[in-house]
Each structure stands twice: as C-alpha cells, then as structure tokens.
Amino acid sequence: MTSSRRRFLQILGSSAVILAAAGTGFVLTREPVGARAPWRNAGSYPDPMRRALSWAVLAPNPHNRQPWIVDLISETEAVLYCDMDRRLPETDPFDRQITIGLGCFLEIFRQAAAEDGFAAEVEVFPEGEPQPRLDQRPVARMSLTPGGEADPLFAFIPDRRTNRNPYDTERDVPETALAAMQTAAGDRLSTGFVASGARRDALRSLCQEASRVEQITPATWQESLDVMRIGRRQIEAHPDGIAITGAMMEALQIAGIMTTETMADPDHRAFGESLSMQAGWSQTAMAFFWMRTSSNTRAEQIDAGAAYLRAALSATRDGLAMQPMSQSLQEYPEMAELYREVHQRLAPEGGTLQMLARLGYARPVSEAPRWPLETRLRESA
Numbered sequence: 443m444t445s446s447r448r449r450f451l452q453i454l455g456s457s458a459v460i461l462a463a464a465g466t467g468f469v470l471t472r473e474p475v476g477a478r479a480p481w482r483n484a485g486s487y488p489d490p491m492r493r494a495l496s497w498a499v500l501a502p503n504p505h506n507r508q509p510w511i512v513d514l515i516s517e518t519e520a521v522l523y524c525d526m527d528r529r530l531p532e533t534d535p536f537d538r539q540i541t542i543g544l545g546c547f548l549e550i551f552r553q554a555a556a557e558d559g560f561a562a563e564v565e566v567f568p569e570g571e572p573q574p575r576l577d578q579r580p581v582a583r584m585s586l587t588p589g590g591e592a593d594p595l596f597a598f599i600p601d602r603r604t605n606r607n608p609y610d611t612e613r614d615v616p617e618t619a620l621a622a623m624q625t626a627a628g629d630r631l632s633t634g635f636v637a638s639g640a641r642r643d644a645l646r647s648l649c650q651e652a653s654r655v656e657q658i659t660p661a662t663w664q665e666s667l668d669v670m671r672i673g674r675r676q677i678e679a680h681p682d683g684i685a686i687t688g689a690m691m692e693a694l695q696i697a698g699i700m701t702t703e704t705m706a707d708p709d710h711r712a713f714g715e716s717l718s719m720q721a722g723w724s725q726t727a728m729a730f731f732w733m734r735t736s737s738n739t740r741a742e743q744i745d746a747g748a749a750y751l752r753a754a755l756s757a758t759r760d761g762l763a764m765q766p767m768s769q770s771l772q773e774y775p776e777m778a779e780l781y782r783e784v785h786q787r788l789a790p791e792g793g794t795l796q797m798l799a800r801l802g803y804a805r806p807v808s809e810a811p812r813w814p815l816e817t818r819l820r821e822s823a
C-alpha cells in the first residue's frame with residue numbers, strides 16, 4: 443500500500459471525520475427519502491395524462507438531468523419540450539443523448555397509458571427535427587384515447603435502476619438474458635452483445651480508457667462535477683444529477699476530503715479514487731450490450747431511447763444489473779479516437795452507436811432522485 447493511500451485510509455477512520463460529521467447533526471440514516479417520492483407517487487394522479495406522466499419521469503436519462511418540460515393542454519393532450527438548460531453541452535454537444543433520454547420518457551409514457559386503458563398517440567418533432575442541436579420546438583405531441591395494449595415489461599419500471607456498483611466477476615451473464623434484451627429492444631435498430639472472451643476484454647479496456655479521457659479533460663469532467671450531489675442535504679435540495687449517498691461518502695464530503703473541488707484537482711487523492719472507481723466499473727463488466735442505428739436522425743435517437751428502456755426492463759426482469767458506459771460514444775474532440783475505435787469494433791458496417799452498457803450481477807442500489815412531476819409541468823389548460 444502506498445503511503446498516500448495509507449494516509450487516506452487513516453483519515454477515513456479518524457475521529458476528525460466523526461467529529462466533523464457529528465457537528466452538523468449527522469445521523470447514520472442518510473437516505474434522501476423526499477427526493478425519491480416520485481417513485482412512490484407514480485400513478486397516483488386523478489387524470490390519465492398526469493398519471494402516465496408521473497411514470498414517465500422515472501425514465502433513465504443522461505446524468506439524471508431530467509430534461510423534460512410538459513405543456514398540459516387537457517387531461518388527454520400534452521406537448522413535450524426539452525428544457526434547454528438541462529442539456530450537457532460538453533459531453534453531448536449535439537444533444538444526442540438528451541434526445542435518447544426523451545425517448546425513454548416517451549416509451550414509459552406509452553406503457554403507463556396502456557396499463558391504464560389508454561392508447562398513446564405520440565407524434566415526434568411535429569415542427570421538424572432540430573439540428574445540429576435541439577431548440578425550442580416541441581419534441582413530441584402526445585394524446586390519449588381509450589384503448590391500448592398492456593405491456594408485460596411495465597411491471598418492472600419500479601425496480602429498474604442504473605447500477606454503479608462493481609459487478610460479480612464470478613458470475614457470467616447468460617446469453618439467453620442478453621437475447622431476451624435484444625427481443626425486447628425490437629427491430630427498429632440493431633443490437634449486439636458480448637459476454638466473454640477477448641472481445642469483451644477489449645471493450646473493458648476501451649471503456650476504461652474512455653472514462654479516463656473524460657476525467658482528464660477538464661471541461662467534460664467539470665460538467666459531471668457540476669451536477670454531482672453528495673449526501674442527503676444536497677440531494678434533497680436538487681433531486682437530479684449524479685447523486686452519491688451513503689454515510690461514508692457524506693462524512694468524507696463534510697470533512698472536505700471527497701468534494702467536487704477535491705475531485706476536480708488532479709493532484710488530490712480524491713481525483714485518483716474517482717479514476718479507480720470508474721476503472722472498476724469497466725473491469726467488472728461481465729457483458730456488454732449495444733445499439734446501433736443506420737443513420738442518426740432525431741427520430742432514430744427517440745427510437746434508441748425506447749429500445750434502451752425496453753432492454754433495461756428485460757434485464758431488470760432477469761435480475762441483471764445494468765449501467766450505460768457512454769463515454770466512448772460521445773462526440774467531442776478529445777474522444778474522437780476512441781469514438782472511431784468503438785465504431786470500428788461494434789459497427790463496422792457503418793451507422794451510429796447510440797448506447798453501450800455493461801451488465802452483470804451486483805448489490806442492488808436505491809432509486810435515483812427525481813423532481814416531482816408538478817415541477818416539470820406548464821399548464822395551459
């Protein structure tokens with residue numbers, strides 16, 4: 443063990459941390475219960491539009507920015523917009539990933555409506571596809587009419603999580619579960635997976651290097667740090683972004699050891715700890731799953747979101763942990779070489795890789811925070 447690591451561990455165990463924590467009224471139960479309320483409240487609204495939307499806000503989305511704003515027109519009609527301030531211009535310069543998140547939102551909306559006895563009609567980009575970035579034009583017009591066909595995947599929405607724990611390296615992912623994810627994703631795009639061997643190892647290394655590039659590039663790393671919420675108080679105040687819970691991390695934050703400032707400083711131990719944590723994500727990937735579209739239109743990005751959500755629900759049903767590993771798919775200059783490499787490996791026939799995720803078995807994680815539905819609505823009705 444290096445002396446700096448020993449020192450770091452000493453600090454962890456030191457009374458200074460405990461005292462710093464005690465001085466702020468720190469208690470061992472530090473769960474952000476209020477920030478998770480939307481998971482408990484989903485479906486409990488009086489009208490069908492709000493009922494379906496209250497499920498849709500549970501959609502996976504980049505950095506949990508929750509970029510959705512909904513104009514309520516009536517109890518059965520609404521218009522979805524992207525909240526321009528919730529985009530991630532450094533890591534997602536063309537709003538491709540934000541659009542995928544909006545696609546996840548629309549797919550849950552559709553499933554929730556069907557569960558409730560309504561067919562959802564969704565017209566995407568009714569005023570045209572904004573390029574090269576999203577703009578103020580609507581992302582989708584949505585309406586509900588009685589009907590719809592219940593989807594068996596809907597039952598797994600409350601249990602779906604992005605799991606950032608290390609995955610069990612003793613336990614392989616069965617190919618049947620990966621094939622089921624492909625079936626769930628549907629045939630509007632192509633999907634692939636690998637669960638063993640040299641090809642998986644090469645992807646582990648590629649993802650690890652891509653996370654390193656993101657972290658050593660100040661602008662892209664700062665973008666993640668800016669939305670990091672450490673501990674209950676920060677998460678309850680801003681129920682979005684990358685939420686880090688747990689008594690240990692909160693104590694380190696209070697003691698000034700693990701803060702967004704120390705994590706930004708390449709000379710600080712916290713920077714290195716963060717690199718190792720991310721390396722652990724790549725190195726314990728027991729399988730990878732990816733999605734490719736033949737072009738890269740906004741409609742295809744929305745389709746990719748729906749397909750990702752469906753694949754993730756299938757993985758949830760089969761007890762698998764899943765985490766997107768998006769770094770190498772991102773379109774900024776420092777990532778260009780790895781972007782080319784991942785496309786050569788996984789999309790040699792051309793097209794755009796829209797999602798790449800790792801899978802395995804892991805300790806479960808809690809629900810990620812969400813803003814209450816009411817804060818995402820504009821009512822013109």
Ligand SMILES: Cc1cc2nc3c(=O)[nH]c(=O)nc-3n(C[C@H](O)[C@H](O)[C@H](O)COP(=O)(O)O)c2cc1C
Pocket residue numbers: 500501502503504505506539540542543546602603604605606683684765766767768769809810
């Ligand atoms: C397009 C897209 C890209 C994402 N990329 C990553 C990623 O690179 N790393 C990661 O840990 N999570 C990634 N996520 C997952 C989100 O961070 C996650 O959905 C969000 O924090 C909400 O958490 P939940 O999925 O547990 O509800 C991505 C999600 C989407 C839709």
